[in-house]
Amino acid sequence: GAGVSQTPSNKVTEKGKYVELRCDPISGHTALYWYRQSLGQGPEFLIYFQGTGAADDSGLPNDRFFAVRPEGSVSTLKIQRTERGDSAVYLCASSLSRQETQYFGPGTRLLVL
């Protein structure tokens, strides 16, 4: 079956611009996660959705970062006033529930110039 998909695969933007990153989870998966992976590092947790609600957003670095999942399926990670330090690969994962294995998408590579 189809796995987790993320678009775009690459995004180049200028400092100060707004970006949106999209995640389409595996069908039927109620839990959805966003992680950020900087060069040479392991992924770091950003936010967890159970259904439509953000159950844990403790990993969001500041209020420039926001994510939504309005219908409990597709999620969008939004970054305002991008900074060069936001450059990273943004990974999305989904699972049947928070107890189950997380399956990751290919990621969106964000470069802020």
Next chain:
Amino acid sequence: AQSVAQPEDQVNVAEGNPLTVKCTYSVSGNPYLFWYVQYPNRGLQFLLKYITGDNLVKGSYGFEAEFNKSQTSFHLKKPSALVSDSALYFCAVRAGSSNTGKLIFGQGTTLQVKP
């Protein structure tokens, strides 16, 4: 606080030889432990997990891992390495009591298998 340590940045092994990629963890309560593999410009691919039960867990592509509670370790192993196993490997942990299921990852270990 939860944490994962992968003490080796890189592991080099000859094809056909056994391989071990090390992982130690720190978590409150019972740990849920995972191994993922990442190929260049790809997302993370699930290999195996330990939740409870037998300490030796078998996973995809002939990989296995051994949970050792006293040493707080979860080393990844394979009896005979393949060149195609060359990739970046991540160990991850979450607390069994976690309300969110968020994973804490190690820094990753690059496995290089030479012909």
